[in-house]
Amino acid sequence: MDALPPISGRVAVFSGAGVPHELRTAPLPALQRGELLVRNDFATLCGSDLHTYSGRRHERCPTILGHEVVGTLAARGPHAPERDVRGAPLRVGDRITWAVFANDPDDPRSRRGMPQKAENLFKYGHERLTADSGFHGGFGEFTVLRRHSHVARVADHVPDEAAAMINCAIATAAGALRLAGDLSQGRVLVLGAGALGLAVAAQAHAAGAAHIAVVDPSPSRCERALPFGAACARTAVDPEQRYEVAIDCSGAPAAMRAGLRALEVGGTAVWVGAVLPQPPVPVDAEQVVRRLLTIRGLHNYDTGDLVRAVQFTEAHHRTYPFAELVQVRFPLADLDAAFAHALATGPWRVGVALREPD
Template sequence: MASGKVLIFNGPGEELQLLNRELSEPGDGEVLVRNLYTTICGSDLHTYCGLRKENTPTILGHEIVGKVVKISESHSGKDYAGNPLQEGDVVTWSIFSADPHSEMSEKGMPQKTVGVFKYGHAMVTEKDAFHGGLAEYCILKPHTAILKIPDNVPLPVAATINCAVATVAGALRLAGNLTDKTVLITGMGLLGIICATMCKDAGTHKIYAADIDKNRLQQSLAFGADETCLLPLPSDMKSDNPLSVLNSSIDVVFDMSGSPDAMEAGVETLGIGGVAVWIGAVFRQRKVMIDAEQVIRRLITIKGLHNYNYDDFVYAVDFIARNYVRFPFEQIVGKEFLLKDAKSAFEYALKNKPLRVGIRIEE
């Protein structure tokens, strides 16, 4: 029986274990993929540090691109878009597998289906280990949306599609038509950077980028931002809010930071009929304080998004295929490591805070 390497995460502070595990044949409706490249997402870092709890042992990594090795006979033989799926195709896939007939799937929220399976978050068991990006292989479960990647898209860029890019695509869906709109983005990590590119592609009138890091603000200009705003640390935000000059002038504000201060300040910038889309607050912080009277009088809408649906995923692949040369996406990965050096990769990400650290699975 064939085998492959897996990098086991046993919990915060525990050593990562690079082990060989037996690799079984893909079961009914499954597809065996050889992982090519994985980028370390912010949620991976949160889990690694203990800010986010996962059942362990597990294999981290869900921003993955890989190559099809074997397709089970019971699989349709097609990707989610209906294209023929063949061995050797480079693909990415939804970070979850969900029953398409579930109540949540039928409501357009498959990521919230009861019992949803999430890659890079599941427990390693004796019979099921290959389900994360930090491994040589991944066995894709039935009802996973698989999409082929155009040959010319670089692997480090393709790896980010099924998490960061697709999530931002969902944010734009919630925001509605952005043509000629004025947009504010708070938090210019990878989500914010991609949001700027997608807003530019969607025909916005003007894009303001806000962050506490001046280097990320400078970088955002190459990714579509028109003007930048350096924010103070949260402790100083109440007395020194540079976003106040934008009050009532913004049509849509996207928060990618998760900072309660940034979310509060962002809502205050919205004009009549404005929309706030919140994505960044994925771990517990203090409660957000909003002036309800102003929300009512200015007809403001606040929406939240966690993960994405399948249409967002399709949009994300199409967006990258059209725009990966338009914007400097090659800057996304600050440094690249091999799988055996994953510990150094996590340490580098935590110390230097690049948009992403990449791990090339094949040596």
């Protein structure tokens, strides 16, 4: 006989920059049509969580932050999906990840392959807490997954630390490589060696790129890129080298300019890192025209990218050491200490253990 479903759970409520999280126990809502209840197991602090926490990015408050998270399916609402995005059966007890957004599949942008830009999008870890909507962030014991969420099972052999990164850094990197086109035998320049840049380098390597160079101003970050498939890691772009693809994960205007200059004729620049307001990037239009360059932007990812991210992580987490990017973990009750540690030391990721030991 199945255990009784849980009736309440703790969440860390964020009310604005400079205000400590409030740990609150709230009753779990009755699941509505199409909804799933997830017991969150492990989360990682993403860069956007840090931006919000420190006030560089504004979120409607109060809210529950956290969207890089992996959990266990705990209960199913009426007419909840029977299968995940790969077509595998979804059962209570399955380990799952989910896209950071839930979208109306009939929205025109969803139909045009941009589900992450559909009207009335619901974004986990980014929504305001209301009387009838809670449990929608990773920094809590549960998440209620709404109808039209994109859910993927994750194999048990993937460590929590790597599995948590699938639905933001790794899936976004999969999207960037989709926009970059065929990488086999191509030369790829990755700008920025944070978790996103390392995820891009590793997936480019797994896709058969001939040469991957990672550039980051920090020597220690550069060094970390080598086990993620980089053939060379430097603190500045080598002016002698040319690349078919330059993917910016840094969001720094100077890096985006340097990436454009380093492109081979017919090359493609993919810009992923620029998610905060910043000075414009000067673009030499004549060079774009004469050298047949393409510039593409990406925010978040689509369902296919999530599928590729799960497949990549399951197949390659032992080759590329994603789990080692999380060197310290905190319990949910110490979430502010986790943020303070991340802001003070700038690690790739800080982990938050969400499941109380049985």
